[in-house]
Amino acid sequence: MGSEGEVPLGGRVTAGVVRVGDTVRRPVGPWSDAVDGVLRHLERVGFRGAPRLLGRDERNRQVLEYVPGELGSPAGTYPDAELRQIGAFLADFHRAVAGYVAPEGAVWNRVIPPDRDELLCHHDVAPWNLVRSPRGWVLIDWDTAAPGSRLWELAYAAQTMAGLGPGRPADRAAERLALVVDGYGLDDADRPALARMLGRRARAMYDLLRDGAARGEQPWARIWTEDGSHWRTTADHLDQHVDLWTRALTR
Template sequence: MADVEEPLAGFVPPGPAVWNRVIPPDAEELVCHNDAAPWNLVRSPRGWVLIDWDAAAPGSRLWELAYAAQSMAGMSGRRPPRESAARLRALVDGYGLGGEGRPAPAAMLGRRARAMYDLLRDGASRGREPWARIWIEDGPYWKATADHLDAHTALWAAALR
């Protein structure tokens, strides 16, 4: 949320540590998880906890929100678009995104899913793991999902207005 102070926005890892940038971000506003998805959530006595921070690196709120929305709202061709739109709206409501920027995730959804597809494809062509294995298992899913998300951008935007 844009009105929240971000103490990590200027964080630089101490040398010799470096960011593990597996997907280039659209911008560098703050430190992002870069894989905020159901498979990285666990329930603890204190509530839900996001685990597996190995891809943490600078990114943007919008980039992070688009991936979280796609994965946590289950936005793919496997679900009717209107149902996905309602789930997207619920997630963005829960996130607290308001104002004029509220429809912005709609245009980022397909772009972020395509970045995942590109990561897997490029990793497979270079024989880099785990991307080569995931490419075999999920490459077609990410391409179809990116195409699906791009095809329904107007519906996503309308759901967020």
């Protein structure tokens, strides 16, 4: 198929991603075979929160189901009830991949090294990748899927979904953080560690953008220009309020 009928997707999507009818076509990378395996696993176990893999097209692009719906609310604007739902959705995903064993030699697109390898993670569970669809929440853009940890993934998801940043009242942000974590059902023993990890995870994003921009790599150079200072101030803010986050999560 040529470019006729291809509609570029707006927003912060990977360059070259287009919609063709009821499908999405993505350029492949060294990690695409590993991502294909993850998506096949999720379909086999009945997890409906990811697009179905439909194979490759004549240009060797990854072909995925197009999921109708709307991208989630901007960070910090989700209603309280949805924050609980998102936490529960993330827990469902982690249960779905708990038994997944990647093939030996699988290549992953690890843009940010996690704290440890525990289970397969999406690594960008954020409003710009979460679709409200007729079948419920659906995560898109799986290119950075790779082994990671529950706390590493939950820290990033909770921070972006709840809107934990210096521009919002910290007490209210702490309440919203607790809604995501309660929805997830995180064990009490892990909650203080999550509170401490919030700033570390945000700073890892800052480091990725800073270093990628220094090397002239896209999309990191563009995002660094747009959001680099946001991630630095957010990481500082999260570190400064660890006690507040801890109290909210262990009340």
